[in-house]
Amino acid sequence: MSNKIVSTLAGLILLLAAVSLHASSQMQVTVPFEFVAGGKTLPAGNYIVELNTENGTMGTIVLRGDGQRPIMLLVNFKEQRTAPKHSQLVFHRYATSFFLTAVRTEGDTTGRALATSDREKEMAHKSRPDQKIVAEARNRP
Secondary structure, three states: HHHHHHHHHHHHHHHHHHHHHOEEEEEEEEOOOOOEEEEOOOOOOOEEEEEEEEOOOOEEEEEEEEEOOOOOEEEEEOOOOOOOOOOOOEEEEEEEEEEEEEEEEEOOOOEEEOOOOOOHHHHHOOOOOEEEEEOOOOEEE
16 A cells, blocks of 8 residues: 555544544434524424534534434534523524524533524524524433
8 A cells, every 4th residue: 555545544543533532422302393403404303412522612513313314513612601400402483494503501501502504694684583492402321
C-alpha cells in the first residue's frame, strides 16, 4: 500500500476511536405532531434523542424515529437561567407547522439550540410564533 493510503486509514481509525469514546446521553420522547428539524419534515411518533457531549459552543444531536433513518443535527449550546425539572424538546408553532428549536436536559442549565431553518425564517418574517410547545422526554440509561 502507498503511504497516502496508510495515512488515510490510520486517520480513519483514530477518528472512529475518538467517536466511540465520545460520551453521549439519550432521552426518549413522543411527539404527537409532524415537525421540522434540520430542514427535514419528520412524522409524529416516538423518538430517541442522542445528545453528544462535546466541549465548546457547538455540538450535535441525533434523532432516531421508529422505522426512520437517524438524522444528525448541529446545535449551539445556550446557557439558560434555570435548569428544567424534566428533559424536554421545545417547538415553535406557526399556524399548523411545528419546528424543533431546542433540546433541554433535566437538571442542566446548558440547552441545545437548533439553527433556524429557512422555512421557519420565512414564516417568522410574516409573524411571531403562535405558540411555544414543550414535549417532556424521559432520560434513558
